[in-house]
Amino acid sequence: MLRRVLSAPLRSLNRFASSASFDFNPVLLHDIAPADGPPSSGTVTSEEAIKYYTQMQTIRRMELKADQLYKQKVIRGFCHLYDGQEACCVGMENAIEGTDDVITSYRAHGWTYVRGIPVKEVLAELFGRDLGCARGRGGSMHMYADGFYGGNGIVGAQVPLGAGLAWNQKYTNNGGISISIYGDGAASQGQIFEAYNLSKLWKLPAIFVCENNQYGMGTSVDRHSASTEFYKRAGYIPGILVDGMDVVAVREATKWAKKFVLENGPLLIELKTYRYHGHSMSDPGTSYRTRDEVQSMKKTLDPITGFRKRCIDAGLLTADQVKSIDKEVKKLIEAETGEALSSPEPSMDGIAHNIVKGGFSKKKSIFSLNGVIASLSFSSHLERKKRHSPNRYRPRSLSKSDLATLTAHMSTTSTCKRASRASSGVTSYLLNQQKICESQFPSTHLRNP
Amino acid sequence: MIGVTRKTARAMLSRGVNATASVRTHMHFKFQPDDAPAELGATEKTNMCNAIKSAIDIQLARDESTIVFGEDVKFGGVFRCTDGLMDKYGSDRVFNSPLCEQGIAGFGIGAAVAGACTIAEIQFADYIFPAFDQIVNEAAKYRYRSGNEFDCGKLTIRSPCAAVGHGAHYHSQSPEAYFAHTPGLKVCVPRSPIQAKGLLLSAFEDDNPCIVFEPKILYRAAEEQVPVGHYKIPLGKADVLREGTDMTMLSWGTQIHVVREVASIVEEELGISIEVIDLVSILPWDRETVCNSVSKTGRCIITHEAPITCGFGAELQATITSECFFDLEAPPQRVCGLDTPFPHVHEPLYMPTKWKLIQAVKEVMDA
Numbered sequence: 001m002l003r004r005v006l007s008a009p010l011r012s013l014n015r016f017a018s019s020a021s022f023d024f025n026p027v028l029l030h031d032i033a034p035a036d037g038p039p040s041s042g043t044v045t046s047e048e049a050i051k052y053y054t055q056m057q058t059i060r061r062m063e064l065k066a067d068q069l070y071k072q073k074v075i076r077g078f079c080h081l082y083d084g085q086e087a088c089c090v091g092m093e094n095a096i097e098g099t100d101d102v103i104t105s106y107r108a109h110g111w112t113y114v115r116g117i118p119v120k121e122v123l124a125e126l127f128g129r130d131l132g133c134a135r136g137r138g139g140s141m142h143m144y145a146d147g148f149y150g151g152n153g154i155v156g157a158q159v160p161l162g163a164g165l166a167w168n169q170k171y172t173n174n175g176g177i178s179i180s181i182y183g184d185g186a187a188s189q190g191q192i193f194e195a196y197n198l199s200k201l202w203k204l205p206a207i208f209v210c211e212n213n214q215y216g217m218g219t220s221v222d223r224h225s226a227s228t229e230f231y232k233r234a235g236y237i238p239g240i241l242v243d244g245m246d247v248v249a250v251r252e253a254t255k256w257a258k259k260f261v262l263e264n265g266p267l268l269i270e271l272k273t274y275r276y277h278g279h280s281m282s283d284p285g286t287s288y289r290t291r292d293e294v295q296s297m298k299k300t301l302d303p304i305t306g307f308r309k310r311c312i313d314a315g316l317l318t319a320d321q322v323k324s325i326d327k328e329v330k331k332l333i334e335a336e337t338g339e340a341l342s343s344p345e346p347s348m349d350g351i352a353h354n355i356v357k358g359g360f361s362k363k364k365s366i367f368s369l370n371g372v373i374a375s376l377s378f379s380s381h382l383e384r385k386k387r388h389s390p391n392r393y394r395p396r397s398l399s400k401s402d403l404a405t406l407t408a409h410m411s412t413t414s415t416c417k418r419a420s421r422a423s424s425g426v427t428s429y430l431l432n433q434q435k436i437c438e439s440q441f442p443s444t445h446l447r448n449p
Numbered sequence: 450m451i452g453v454t455r456k457t458a459r460a461m462l463s464r465g466v467n468a469t470a471s472v473r474t475h476m477h478f479k480f481q482p483d484d485a486p487a488e489l490g491a492t493e494k495t496n497m498c499n500a501i502k503s504a505i506d507i508q509l510a511r512d513e514s515t516i517v518f519g520e521d522v523k524f525g526g527v528f529r530c531t532d533g534l535m536d537k538y539g540s541d542r543v544f545n546s547p548l549c550e551q552g553i554a555g556f557g558i559g560a561a562v563a564g565a566c567t568i569a570e571i572q573f574a575d576y577i578f579p580a581f582d583q584i585v586n587e588a589a590k591y592r593y594r595s596g597n598e599f600d601c602g603k604l605t606i607r608s609p610c611a612a613v614g615h616g617a618h619y620h621s622q623s624p625e626a627y628f629a630h631t632p633g634l635k636v637c638v639p640r641s642p643i644q645a646k647g648l649l650l651s652a653f654e655d656d657n658p659c660i661v662f663e664p665k666i667l668y669r670a671a672e673e674q675v676p677v678g679h680y681k682i683p684l685g686k687a688d689v690l691r692e693g694t695d696m697t698m699l700s701w702g703t704q705i706h707v708v709r710e711v712a713s714i715v716e717e718e719l720g721i722s723i724e725v726i727d728l729v730s731i732l733p734w735d736r737e738t739v740c741n742s743v744s745k746t747g748r749c750i751i752t753h754e755a756p757i758t759c760g761f762g763a764e765l766q767a768t769i770t771s772e773c774f775f776d777l778e779a780p781p782q783r784v785c786g787l788d789t790p791f792p793h794v795h796e797p798l799y800m801p802t803k804w805k806l807i808q809a810v811k812e813v814m815d816a
Contacts, residue, residue, distance in 0.1 A: 077615040128794035139793040153619035188547040351795040
């Protein structure tokens with residue numbers, strides 16, 4: 001240990017600082033006097049440097065892991081990755097409280113993590129497993145946490161919701177705000193303009209954030225928007241344009257914005273950022289932009305490398321610290337992936353949970369689950385809820401009679417009854433069905449269950 | 450009957466966890482091609498997305514006023530259904546719209562009222578809901594409210610729909626029932642490339658706003674010998690795909706292939722003769738063909754992917770019951786998707802699979 005310290009480059013030994021001030025690109029303003037705008041520099045302590053770096057690196061490695069697992073078909077369906085945009089969520093989260101509300105689009109993994117969901121629950125949700133933060137029901141686009149209202153599949157639909165959350169913050173008067181995030185593509189959705197009008201009219205403490213990553217799926221901003229100055233698009237709502245690749249800039253802007261909206265009503269923040277992956281895993285990301293463009297953004301404007309360099313230069317972090325953080329993060333991701341992979345699939349009777357509270361009539365129906373009870377909690381779900389929000393959630397525990405009624409209401413095919421007795425998941429139900437049917441119809445060459 | 454012990458269950462589960470990928474990549478149906486009618490001339494082996502492209506291509510060529518637009522349509526569309534059309538016809542006829550379904554529908558209605566043959570694409574049927582107001586309140590009622598002075602008959606909306614295996618909540622819905630409830634529209638669902646091309650060409654020329662819901666899983670999975678030229682398949686006419694005497698099974702889209710498979714299985718194994726009907730057109734639907742068939746066989750099963758409550762099967766079941774009551778041997782049944790939002794991980798349980806259908810056939814025959 002001593003040898004390593006002594007042999008470390010002199011630079012890292014001598015220039016250890018406990019805090020440093022970072023300047024960033026000036027923020028462009030719309031409808032705000034220059035004197036009233038956000039600051040152009042921010043102070044970062046060494047603890048904060050470690051925290052932000054670790055958070056961003058964790059998100060980056062988690063997204064790359066998701067990419068790898070998607071290609072191995074462990075994750076299926078739709079998967080929209082956040083790598084390149086880490087500074088946005090890490091910067092904003094470190095400027096707000098847990099009691100502030102956040103709602104975003106489907107590119108939600110980074111936000112889910114910073115809002116408190118551990119990596120293993122994010123990954124398990126992607127795998128569709130029971131450990132997932134939405135019990136495997138939501139998948140990539142529908143992850144939720146305390147103060148985090150998802151994860152929304154329909155483009156732009158989350159913004160009026162965010163206005164509603166802001167109203168609640170104003171009504172409960174606890175000094176909280178709401179942040180509604182959408183992308184540059186969503187900026188053309190009509191309901192966003194409806195949300196602007198509502199929040200301005202009623203002076204709601206709402207921050208509307210446009211995470212402008214330059215492309216709406218495969219269409220660049222100048223081809224999908226008549227005005228690419230997204231921070232001005234709300235007209236009568238003041239706006240700021242912030243460098244979304246600089247975590248300190250985002251943090252300072254958000255801190256200022258929170259104070260602003262609590263006094264003045266809504267604000268629009270455009271975070272100019274970039275995503276390295278395509279729109280989703282089905283999009284290679286190179287048919288509408290060149291590989292060179294992606295590579296050059298990675299080289300010159302990467303939020304993690306940029307922040308790392310500035311912290312090392314300012315003496316907040318040493319190269320060794322950074323290396324050990326990288327190693328720890330890698331180890332964490334591997335461990336969490338393993339845990340998520342070993343989580344079971346949701347049980348078969350879960351298909352009818354959480355549709356309608358109180359359920360429908362108890363009349364059994366042969367071909368549908370019309371009469372099934374909804375909203376039952378299992379113990380692991382209870383534990384997780386207690387961990388995150390001891391005050392907000394009052395769970396109802398699963399009673400023996402609930403379980404009996406559930407199995408009674410299952411589809412009446414004997415296959416299902418057998419499978420549910422074995423309490424196995426979706427896959428073993430399918431394998432079971434296949435076996436039954438092969439035994440009943442031996443002559444038909446049917447592969448799939 | 451196979452008994453499952455705890456040990457076997459655990460073994461199956463652990464096998465299942467690793468085998469998940471291989472099980473779930475199988476499709477729940479097997480596409481069954483049809484032969485093209487001989488009078489339609491030369492054919493070419495085409496999949497459904499290329500058949501659709503051919504239909505749009507033909508329409509762009511024969512009608513100068515035709516425009517095609519939607520999200521990402523210009524570069525070829527996310528399913529490649531408009532691939533190459535921009536290069537061929539220019540970007541003032543084949544163009545992208547921004548991300549605004551309500552705007553797409555409204556703009557399309559306006560262009561159609563002005564006289565352009567308008568082909569609007571809603572990228573996934575799940576996204577059609579912001580446009581719902583425009584379609585139901587404007588498009589459907591235009592001719593009616595203006596006393597035939599104006600109409601938007603030149604509007605055709607095409608949208609990929611239905612389950613694809615991994616689509617989950619917002620890439621798998623079948624919303625045909627919502628639009629079937631709107632007089633003034635025409636709604637159809639093709640089951641194959643030949644149908645898709647023919648129905649689209651009919652829809653383009655139809656004097657009423659048409660919505661064509663194309664099952665997206667068939668885009669590449671369905672390949673047939675499709676006539677290369679122009680031809681139309683009439684809207685409002687159901688197809689009897691297989692003659693039978695014991696029971697009528699009624700469906701549309703991807704589900705029809707499941708039904709055909711079920712019909713062969715029960716014929717072979719149980720000796721039950723099923724008459725298979727593809728409804729093709731949801732609005733207007735072919736009451737005559739369906740009711741004649743049910744009166745002949747006396748039993749009926751209706752099946753679709755959409756959730757059972759108030760799915761279009763409900764309308765069919767109600768009409769069949771009232772029209773064919775005295776000819777029925779057993780109550781008509783529906784085997785449909787469950788009453789849940791389209792699930793993510795539970796999709797195989799939600800779907801009206803062939804096993805559920807076989808079970809239903811047995812129960813209806815025994816009734």
